[in-house]
Amino acid sequence: MAETIKVTLPEGQVERVPRGTTPLELLRRQNQRLAEQAVVAMSNGDLVDLTEPLLRDTALRFLTTDDPEGMFVFRHSSAHLLAAAVLELFPEVKLGVGPPTDNGFFYEFYREQPFTPEDLARIERKMAELRDADVPNERRWLPRAEAMKLYEQQGQKFKCELVEEKAEGDQVSFYVTGKFIDFCRGPHIPSTGRIKAFKLLSVSGAYWKGVEGNPQMQRIYGTSFPSQAELDDFLHRLEEARRRDHRRLGPELDLFSFQDEAGAGLVFWHPKGGLVRTLMEDWLRAEYLRRGYQMVYTPHVMRIDLWKTSGHLDYYRQNMFPPMEEEHLTYQLKPMNCPGHILIYQSRLRSYRDLPLRLAELGTVYRYERGGVLHGLLRVRGFTVDDAHIFCTPEQVGEEIRLCVEFALDALRTFGFERFEAELSAYEPGHPEAYAGRVEDWERAEGALQRTLEQIGLPFKRMEGEAVFYGPKIDVKLIDAIGRPWQLSTIQFDFNLPERFDLSYIAADGAPHRPVMVHRALWGSVERFFGILIEHYAGAFPVWLAPVQAVVLPISEKNAAYAGQVAERLRSAGFRVELDARNEKLQAKIRDAQLQKIPFMLVCGKKEEEAGTVSVRSRAKGDLGPRPLGDFEGELRRLVETRAADA
RNA sequence: GCCGGCGUAGCUCAGUGGUAGAGCAGCCGAUUCGUAAUCGGCAGGCCAUCGGUUCAAAUCCGAUCGCCGGCUCCA
Numbered sequence: 001m002a003e004t005i006k007v008t009l010p011e012g013q014v015e016r017v018p019r020g021t022t023p024l025e026l027l028r029r030q031n032q033r034l035a036e037q038a039v040v041a042m043s044n045g046d047l048v049d050l051t052e053p054l055l056r057d058t059a060l061r062f063l064t065t066d067d068p069e070g071m072f073v074f075r076h077s078s079a080h081l082l083a084a085a086v087l088e089l090f091p092e093v094k095l096g097v098g099p100p101t102d103n104g105f106f107y108e109f110y111r112e113q114p115f116t117p118e119d120l121a122r123i124e125r126k127m128a129e130l131r132d133a134d135v136p137n138e139r140r141w142l143p144r145a146e147a148m149k150l151y152e153q154q155g156q157k158f159k160c161e162l163v164e165e166k167a168e169g170d171q172v173s174f175y176v177t178g179k180f181i182d183f184c185r186g187p188h189i190p191s192t193g194r195i196k197a198f199k200l201l202s203v204s205g206a207y208w209k210g211v212e213g214n215p216q217m218q219r220i221y222g223t224s225f226p227s228q229a230e231l232d233d234f235l236h237r238l239e240e241a242r243r244r245d246h247r248r249l250g251p252e253l254d255l256f257s258f259q260d261e262a263g264a265g266l267v268f269w270h271p272k273g274g275l276v277r278t279l280m281e282d283w284l285r286a287e288y289l290r291r292g293y294q295m296v297y298t299p300h301v302m303r304i305d306l307w308k309t310s311g312h313l314d315y316y317r318q319n320m321f322p323p324m325e326e327e328h329l330t331y332q333l334k335p336m337n338c339p340g341h342i343l344i345y346q347s348r349l350r351s352y353r354d355l356p357l358r359l360a361e362l363g364t365v366y367r368y369e370r371g372g373v374l375h376g377l378l379r380v381r382g383f384t385v386d387d388a389h390i391f392c393t394p395e396q397v398g399e400e401i402r403l404c405v406e407f408a409l410d411a412l413r414t415f416g417f418e419r420f421e422a423e424l425s426a427y428e429p430g431h432p433e434a435y436a437g438r439v440e441d442w443e444r445a446e447g448a449l450q451r452t453l454e455q456i457g458l459p460f461k462r463m464e465g466e467a468v469f470y471g472p473k474i475d476v477k478l479i480d481a482i483g484r485p486w487q488l489s490t491i492q493f494d495f496n497l498p499e500r501f502d503l504s505y506i507a508a509d510g511a512p513h514r515p516v517m518v519h520r521a522l523w524g525s526v527e528r529f530f531g532i533l534i535e536h537y538a539g540a541f542p543v544w545l546a547p548v549q550a551v552v553l554p555i556s557e558k559n560a561a562y563a564g565q566v567a568e569r570l571r572s573a574g575f576r577v578e579l580d581a582r583n584e585k586l587q588a589k590i591r592d593a594q595l596q597k598i599p600f601m602l603v604c605g606k607k608e609e610e611a612g613t614v615s616v617r618s619r620a621k622g623d624l625g626p627r628p629l630g631d632f633e634g635e636l637r638r639l640v641e642t643r644a645a646d647a
Numbered sequence: 648g649c650c651g652g653c654g655u656a657g658c659u660c661a662g663u664g665g666u667a668g669a670g671c672a673g674c675c676g677a678u679u680c681g682u683a684a685u686c687g688g689c690a691g692g693c694c695a696u697c698g699g700u701u702c703a704a705a706u707c708c709g710a711u712c713g714c715c716g717g718c719u720c721c722a
Contacts, residue, residue, distance in 0.1 A: 106717095114651055204717030205650025212719055216650050219717070247715095251658085260695075260713050316722060336722075370648050371713090373720065468722065492722090519722095556679040583679080591683035605681060615681080623682055 006057040017054070024050040024190060027062055037226070038062040039189045040073040047073065049139060049187040065226050075100030077137060077189040078198055078224035083107045084135075084180035085126035086220070089119075095182070096158050096208060096217045103234070104223030108206060110158065115218055120200045123220070127198065134193030135178040139186060147172040147183065158208060158217075159183055197231035198224035240482060246534035247376040253539050253596060255547075256377065256530075265374040265381030267527050272547035275576070276533075277526060279545055281362060283414060284386060284522075291407060293360040293388055298340030300364065304330040309500055310339045319367045337363035338494075338519060341389040342501050345515075350505040355515065356392035356400055362526065363387045377531030384526040386411075390518040391503070394441070397516055398448040401474075401491065404520050405452050408476050408489040411522040415533055416542065416645055419479035422458050424449050426472055428465030436470045437495025441516070445493045446472045470496035480536045488529065491520040540597040540619060542646055543639040548598050550636065551578045552614075553589045555605035563604040566614055566629060575636055594619055599639075602632070620646060 004016045007026060017026055023041035027034060027050070041048050043058045047069060054060070063070035079098035086093055086109060096108030109115075115123075142150065144167055151159045163172060163183050175184045177192060189195075200222040208214035225231040242248070250256045255273030258266065269277055288295060304323050307313045312320065316335060324331045334340065341359045350357070364384045373379055392400050409420065426446050427435050435442065449472060453460045460474070467473065471493030477485045494517040497503075504512035523529035533541075543549055550570065554563035560581050567579040578598075580589045586603065593601045603615040613626040638644070 117652090202716055203651070206718045207649075210719070212649070216718085218650075221717080258713085264713065312722085318720090319722085338722095367721095370720065372648065372650095372718080374714090379721080470722080553682090555681055558679070583677095585678095585680055585685060586682060587680090588684050589682090594683055601682080603682065607681085617682060 005054060007054065008057075008059045010061045019055060020053040022051050022053055023048070023060060023062065026054075026060070034062060034064075037064045039065060039070045039077075039194065040187050042069075047187050049137075050190050051136075052139070052187070072100045073187055074189055074195070074226065075105040075224055077192070078195050078222065079105040079107045080137065080175065080177055080180065080182055080184070080188065081127050081130055081192050081195055081198075082123065082200070082220060082222060083109075083182065084130055084177050085123050087180055088130075089122060089126055094158050095156055096219075097162070098182075101221075104201065104221060106219045106221045108208075108217040108219045110208075110215060110217050115203045115220065120203065120220070124198075124200050127200075130178065131192045131195050131198075133178075134191050136191040137188040138176045139188075140174045140176055140181070141171040142174060144170055144172050147174070150181075151183070194226065195224050196226055197228040198222055199231060199235070237482065241484075241535075244482070244535040244538045245376075246378075246531040249534050249539040250377070250531075253534075253547075255534065263381070264371065265369060265379070267377060267380055267382065273530070275547045276541065276545055277530060280415070280526065280530070284362075284411065287407070287411070288360045288388075291358075291403065292356075293358040296341065296344055296359050296361050298337060298344070298361060298363065299334075300366075301331045301333050302340065304332045306339050306343075307332050310342075310497060311500060312336065312339075319369065321366050321368050333366045334363075335365050335367045337361055337365060337385060337387045338389060338497060339501075341387075342497060342503065342517075345389075345391055345503060346501065350391070350515070352393055352505055352507045352513075355505060356390050356396050358388055358390045360386075360388035377527045377534075380525075380527055383528065385521050386523045386526060386529075387519075387521050390520065391505075391515045392518070393505070393507070393513070394444060394516055397445060397493075397518075398451065400518055401448045401452045402455065404491045404518065405456055405458065405474065405476070408491065408520075408522045409456070409458070412476070412478050412488065414643060415529075415545075416536060417478040417480065420458060421477045421479070421485065422453055422460035423463050423466075423475045423477070424453060424460050424472070425463045425466035425468070425475070427467045434469060435467070435495075436499065441493075441495055442472060445495075445516075449474050449491075468492070470494050478532075480532065481538070486532050488524050488532075489520070489522045490524065491518065493517070494519050538597075540599075540646075542644060543599045543636065544641075544643045546597075546599050547576065548578050548596070549576045549640075550600040550602055551580050551589075551593045551596075551598050552602045552604060553580050553586060553593070555586050555603065557581075557583070559604050559606065559609055562609040563602075566602060566604055569629065570633060570636070573633055573637075575633075575640075590617065600632075600636070 003019060005019050007015045007017055009015060015026065024035065027038060038050060040063050041050050042061050042063060043054065065071045065074050076099065079100065083095060083098050090111060092111065094110035096110065098107030099105065147163050148160060151163060172183065173185050175182050175186055175188055200220060202221045204219050205216045206219040208217050223234060225234065253272065254270050256270055257268045259268055285295065301324065312335065320335050321333045344359060345357065362384050364382065366382045369379060369381055390400050427442050432439055453474065473490055473492035475487055476489035477487050479485050498514050498517050503515050505515050507513045552563045552567040554560045563581065564579055567577045570577040582589065590601055597619060599619055601617040603617060608614055608626060613628050614632055615626045616624040616632055618624055
């Protein structure tokens, strides 16, 4: 047995150390600074505790919270700190799971009484105590039976379940933090003292293991960082997200509202929001026509038989409003547009010469979403899909997909988004029975999707086995101004509906063939996209979309007539301009215009009136000084025509 | 749908069993003003809705509707 082992460090230097040396001991000799920052080591590719004795020759590197895995370990240990504190204060709680998340961590507890905000404050103080005591996190191994006995004695029934399900082998891994012991595979940071900054954020209900019907756990969410500055930065970002929240900005900017009297999840577009929507839709319609789509309209209620044929009644019923009974017939409010478009396709015999047939509709649908899931404009019960269905031959599939993805990116870029990611959901080979359509169709379709993404150079993840049963799909996500991803466009093959409706076209051989159907939505829902736009721009729409592009501000009543002329001239030139002739000080008018996020304020006083100019103030850049009205008009026109990103 | 929090004037919020309050917004008046809030006055509420407890309910209890944070769901 060798007395020493060989450790290869990241820069390639090789150290000989006594067997049983821990990564932390080694690191303290190497680099004291890193020793304080490191949270975990990677030995031969596996994450290991810094305090785990090294027994074999290994390649070793050290991770800090700058590495995603390091941050996960750090947050995981933070969750343990939370659980340790909770157990000291509330010894009766039953522990669930406590993992790290993207932005922090949570730990689940079962307890009869709910945790109150005061409880959270107490828990935070206890966590700080345990942190200040710098309690070590030590790993222990227990024989499986002993582990079960331990948890049974403590009445930790959820933990018993976890040990039963998750423990591998005879020995079960535990971590001990002071009086707290937890079944856990680790790894963890060496001691609690490193968790310099943390904050508990919320408490909420969560089903045990996420299964409806299981007991409700109380999940305490928190976040943590190695320094207070980083925590402050995180809290600022939360604040920034709150500042952009479309649910706040919508009413403030008079864009839209919800009305209790009308019902939950039903949107009222006010004049200003309606104007933005009109501009969005105008752009989209022009693009549809340019790209060979044909606009259609289909009814909002249709006979229920149609939804039997399409299959929605079977697999989508829980999301559909209840049917409406008439004396002889039953009608259904539409949750989707596809069947309507199919009926148009079927209205006459189709030739291969008619294909591709691209039917587009800004189709308003109603879906009965469960009460608890509604969320501003992002999750509603009535919304308009920028929907289109493309019926084409199998040979045309590749080209159609390429056109769709290009269209999608164009539709998002035009509205100020620049960063995208895609997901390709593919079928799971070996289970043909789980999918509609033929294997060769699937392969052709998936090939077309993948080639398109590669050609266009859009980064994508292939999600094996993630496809829905009726066809593979591409989902495009965008990343907004503050780095949040949103799933928007979807381009999906449908091998199911053409079968169910027995669609066909007459090919060159004179025989009927089955067309391929592609379902695609670029914004998804106009409501949702609008909500995302509001947050992306923080309510400050670019000039071409701004409901009010400029407001004219007379300094006093003496200049009101001139200001009125300025406003009138710009209006007749086609711009959206308001006159603020209120008996208020200039500062007050400017403040109100800034809060309304109007791109330009045109100050009109004695000087401007005499010179025939306006003093321009930009909401973003402040006072730009006086200029001839004609110059400003030209600048405004340029900003609108180029759909410039900001004022 | 589930767990928890919440619902008072257009908005933001005080008011914990005994005569509904403030600021902003609105209206009226004064002021005529140079780049983020001028001053004064007036008006404005079935305290979400319905039911219960009580001599008495914004306040306590129940149900319903809606909102918020999560869970679940998201063809």
